Amino acid sequence: HLGPVLVQSVLTSVPPASSARALDEPNIPPPNKYSGNPETCRNFFSQIQLIIEAQPRRFSNDSAKIAYVASLLEGPPLSYFNALLEKESPVARSYSRLCAELKRVYDHPWNEKALI
Secondary structure (H helix, E strand, O other), X not given: OOHHHHHHXXXXXXXXXXXXXXXXXXXXXXXXXXXXOHHHHHHHHHHHHHHHHHOOXXXXXXXXXXXXXXHOEXXXXXXXXXXXXXXXXXXXXXXXXXXXXXXXXXXXXXXXXXXX
16 A cells, blocks of 8 residues: 555655754644534634645745645645545645645534524
């Protein structure tokens, strides 16, 4: 099974934090890992976006952004990401497409609270 190897190769593309970067960019704690709960999907991606925008040097390319998102996935979303990697899907190589696809699969705005 190639999943863990592929994920590891993506995760190792995240540039290491440097002391200069630490002074220039705010240190924002990461959100909790995302396991596929539709009720937390929007908040998860909002937090990711805030961190990426606040740390432009750390996240200067799609590979770094994708690796960061992948490092915060677990359970079904991580398995889905692994499947995209294994298929060599272009979705797994584009930050905006990956986020859009994960939101399409896991964000359900029509949940019960919206119907009340």
